[in-house]
Amino acid sequence: MREQEDVVTERMEQPQHLPAAVMKIVLGSLLERRRNEAGKTQGEAAQSLACGQSKIAYIEGGGGIKLAELNVLLELYQASEADLAYARSLQAESNKRAKRGAFSTRFKQQLRLLIDVEPTCNRLFCHRSTVIPGLLQTEAYSRAQGRCWRPSLSTEEIDRDTANRLARQYVLDNEDQHFWFIMDEAVLHRTPLPPGEMKAQVLHLVDVLDRPNVEIQLVPFDVGYYMGQGHDYTVFQYETEPSVSVVYLERYNKGEYAEAKETKGYLELFDQQKAAAAGQERTRHRLLEFAASL
Incomplete structure (x- = not known):
């Protein structure tokens, strides 16, 4: 029992450092795997949500899902408690907006x-x-690329883009x-x-x-x-x-x-x-x- 609780805790902590879009992809992949393990087709999943099969494909492709719909699918797939907690954590975190001032x-x-x-x-x-x-670019290389752009970029735009590109290299x-x-x-x-x-x-x-x-x-x-x-x-x-x-x-x-x-x-x-x-x-x-x- 303790081991199962540790798994749940670990999975719930995992998604919090991931970008929202990636969490939606992880959640979609998890749902696809659980659907296949449950022996269900996309058509059967679509029936449970009263939607078209294309929506299930969209969800499994990382398009995102509402909590109520997620709960319906998890019940259909007879998901474990660990998967329930992990999937709901992914869904909640993936809907949070980026913090103001984020890089x-x-x-x-x-x-x-x-x-x-x-x-x-x-x-x-x-x-x-x-x-x-x-x-992998040096500052000089990045600036030279900016100068090749057409229509021409302003000095301020080249300065800004170069600084941002170099900052990414951390x-x-x-x-x-x-x-x-x-x-x-x-x-x-x-x-x-x-x-x-x-x-x-x-x-x-x-x-x-x-x-x-x-x-x-x-x-x-x-x-x-x-x-x-x-x-x-x-x-x-x-x-x-x-x-x-x-x-x-x-x-x-x-x-x-x-x-x-x-x-x-x-x-x-x-x-x-x-x-x-x-x-x-x-x-x-x-x-x-x-x-x-x-």
């Missing part, structure tokens, strides 16, 4: 989930084809998180920086590579074509119960999040890209070689 509120609305998940995920997997990831200090970056070698050549500043950027990559919780791999040009080489995305993994992943896709002037059913494909793609990329020491050698040429 993510410095950013545009479409970026706020990204800023919330960076410091809270257990693992981050990132692929970039032509641009060095924001978490997450790399958390050794409980693991960060893995794969970059096409093109990121070294398609640069807005003069040679001296680009050399500093490349040496910064070498420094970050020495962190115990960071992996950086380059995909050399001589590899030729490899799967997903033109796709920029980031996967945020959470060791929740059940575990979930959030995939952020880079777009021209904004980002979007892949549907839950697509996340497995991106994890498989990242494994293929890891296989195509050079190992850590070969990557270090290539970075130092390139820096010496500048």
Whole structure:
């Protein structure tokens, strides 16, 4: 009995550090798992809520659910007391608004989930084809990117965006998180920086590579074509119960999040890209070689 109480307590404490959107995804995944274990279809779940099957798919995909509806589904699935407590805690926490003055509120609305998940995920997997990831950029690189934007940004906008991007990099200090970056070698050549500043950027990559919780791999040009080489995305993994992943896709002037059913494909793609990329020491050698040429 005591052991079961400890499990309930642990699960109720777990969701409180997660972003609201992630808690909805965890809750949806939990409900899908319990539905399958109970031998119920989405149609049967929809009947219990007097709604369409699409709503159940929406809930299980992380769209959120009202408490009354949650209770109906949990009863249908004959959920345990531990799951009841955990699911209700997730539902309650996921409906809380972000605190005024929270770090993510410095950013545009479409970026706020990204800023919330960076410091809270257990693992981050990132692929970039032509641009060095924001978490690895020097101030000079970030400013140069801002100057390339059209229509042109004001000095104040570039100052603000650069300061915010650099402030995000504190997450790399958390050794409980693991960060893995794969970059096409093109990121070294398609640069807005003069040679001296680009050399500093490349040496910064070498420094970050020495962190115990960071992996950086380059995909050399001589590899030729490899799967997903033109796709920029980031996967945020959470060791929740059940575990979930959030995939952020880079777009021209904004980002979007892949549907839950697509996340497995991106994890498989990242494994293929890891296989195509050079190992850590070969990557270090290539970075130092390139820096010496500048």
